[in-house]
Amino acid sequence: MAESAVNFLLQRLQTIVENEVKIITGNLEEVVYLKGRLELLTAFLRVADALEESDEELKVWVKQLRDVVHEIEDLLDESELLRAHNHTNLFSASLRGISCCIRNMKARYRIASELKAMNFRVRNIFSDHKRLRDKFEASIYTGNNTWHDQRGDALLLDKSDLVGINKPKKQLIKWLLQGCSNRRVISVTATGGMGKTTLVKQVYDDPEVKKHFRTCVWITVSQSFRIEELLKDMVQKLFNEIRRPVPPSLENKSGDQLKMIIKNLLQRRKYLVVFDDVWHTYEWEAVKYALPNNSCGSRVMITTRKSDLAHISSIESNGKVYNLQPLSEDEAWDLFCRKTFQGHPCPTYLIDTCKCTLRKCEGMPLAIVAVSGVLATKDRRRIDEWDMICRSLGAEIQGNDKLDNLKKVLGLSFSDLPYHLKYCFLYLSIFPDLIQHMRLIRLWIAEGFVKAKEGKTLEEVAEDYLKELLDRNLIQVAETTSDGRVKTLRIHDLWREIIILKSKDQNFAAIVKEKNAAWPEKIRRLSVHNTLPNGQQKMSVFQLRSLLMFGVAEKFSLRKLFPGGFRLLSVLDFQDAPLKRFPVEIVDLYYLRYLSLKNTKVKTIPINIGKLQNLETLDLKHTSVTELPADILKLQKLRHLLVYRFDVKSYAQISSKYGCKFPPGIGNLKSLQKLCFIEVNQGCGMIISQLKELSQLRRLGIMKLREEDGKALCSSIEGLTNLRALSISSEEENKVIDLGFLSSPLPFLQRLHLYGRLQELPNWIPSLHSLVRLYLKWSNLKSDPLVSLQDLPNLVHLELLQAYDGDTMCFKSGKFKKLKVLGLDKFDELRQVKVEKGAMPYLEKLIIQRCELLKKVPSGIQHLTKLKVLEFFDMPAELIMTLRPDGQGKDYWKVAHIPEVYHTYWRDGGWDVYPLESFRESSPRSGTVMRSHELCTLWKV
Structure with a gap:
């Protein structure tokens, strides 16, 4: 992590040197x-980061360097802050302004003095560099890692130690023996620890496989990959396999010569070569061209932590990729009991505690075995000890030798990350559970982790x-949208425990979950979960860069919580916090780049919001803000402006959005990429005409569009060629949206929502070849x-609400080739829907609602063979x-093939769900009623 800190600081210093910025009194010599000294250290830091856990002296050296780098970063930020204040005070002739200039001048001299002191500390750290480099020279050049010796244990397991391996083993053997x-x-x-090596070794050793392939070789690939050494190892094993002596001149062969030897040996053989841990x-x-495509039915197997590598290597040969899944609950419990209780049943009084602990392993075999090894040594009569392991697994990982191998396996994936991804991955430690995709992207950018x-x-x-x-299997997709975009992400519970520990150790972030939790001496990022910490005035928060709150229900005051302030704050995330007013002290945060008040009760934005000159994201979704002040136009760096709310008063208003009034002059915000939702029925169309200035827009949401402004809107948006999402709503439900003036289609538009009366469907919509989702x-x-x-x-999701006045709709054969989700709502005249055979071949979900004549x-x-869900809402009893x-x-019989069928009524602000057995011939609305605000399954067939 010191490597990451130094590289980020070097980027900052490079900018200062290139632009010759006078950040302090004097010149740029310091x-x-x-910069020069830190550049010389970077070559050693990657190895140092990987080895610091095994050497106390190195660990202290890395910590010293990291602390100095953070303090230098603070000095640079403080200097820029003073420069910005000086610029402001130059325009003030008041005594107060002159006094501020004098104080700032003293502060600048202090910063210059402290920077010289920092350079002295760097000299001392650098003096230890050569001695430490000599000490670890072997590791630097060979990348030795003792963990690779331990990995061989997976190759020695007995079949009695294996759980949940039969199904994947059969599949892999089938792929090996059959096919072209x-x-x-x-x-x-x-990901690491899932049992890839164990599984493939069982396949490799299977008698049927051995009999099928004439030549079988297992090659272990390490992180310290050196092509010549790997090829020599491969040649030696091949010669041993065919019982021929290894050529004596092997050591002197080049890589190309070694490849030719391998290719000649395998040219006429049906071979199986396994490359483990690529x-x-x-x-x-480097090795694939040594493996001949000899039409003998040969196979190559690769185990890897990286999904992209697996797919790339397999695509070339029309091969296969097996994504190894976690153990099922039953399989995990079986393995857990075998290892913890030596095959005996779990005592009944420990079952709940054991299952709680097991859930944190999430089906990862290595984790289950490691945790079981810890519990197997515990006294079964001491329930409190077993419970403590469950509650404090992170602390056990940190201090228990029996979990060292687990730490090393997972830590290896972390060490392999490039420096810019280490910060990004470590940042996930601040989230308590699911992570919203776009929230994470914007936070990474605000933190400065993303390089242009x-x-x-x-x-x-x-x-x-x-x-x-994702390709490295370090995080998983938890939820996707109907058109396949990532919506939420998650990380394995054990990974979360490990990166929380690493965050704490590296002073990257402090996660506070208890009122009396101790904070680090100096905090850079603070994540508060569920409860506010007690005020700790003695603790320094001057270095604080980010403050995020999750699930905090208590009312709070920033001034009381942090009486000393935090001038360097760049991220402030108050999503879901119990706020009723905009904290006024926020507008003085010069460095603030990310501000989220999402899901709060804030109603107004201060008129001096323009002071936040560096603000890039302003998230006011689901607040009560209905108007933005004119000062918002000063935020020249603003990239994401999100202001809207839902107000569901009745079923008919579901999905109704309410936007925000915006001052004229929106064209000044040329950095905007996302703007939604703004009301455009004010200012005589000025806002609409200025939209053409926002050439970076990727998502635009406008509301209350007047019919007479349709032509101006088309003129403005046809130049917004970067648009990916566009939503347009008319002033009222019965008012016309006239969009027939668009002369050229938007080439990259993926999502289009049109709310309002259309005299005819705009003729440019059929030309939107990138369109994946359409709402009318x-x-x-x-x-x-x-x-x-x-x-x-490419249309995947189509929603039509009161979109057509006809009585029949027909989906033609061979049409809507990629559609997966279809919704039909409130077609007042619709009496018949036809689906021809071959239409919508990939449809998975069909929703029909409020069509009273259907x-x-x-x-x-019955032709929709891929259909998984059929939903009816407020439909006639005759149909049901x-x-x-x-x-x-x-x-x-027509719906018998559909796994899930739903039927629901909306009554008094909620859903009435009727179980199948309550239906009677007289009326499907008689019988027991279940109340729920979420859709429940009516029946599953």
């Missing part, structure tokens, strides 16, 4: 010297970072919109009765 005669690559991927794509690239790349926005670079963490609400079209929409090549289930619904599964429903 900064240039400091060309060489095929089969990859097994999962870390990087270039490792596979030519041709990409910071958000796109951050998405690349996230994809790499209140359109009242006279002609069938399906004709225009059915050939959209008395029959869609004809041809035809679907009774008790033999009386004449159309039940």
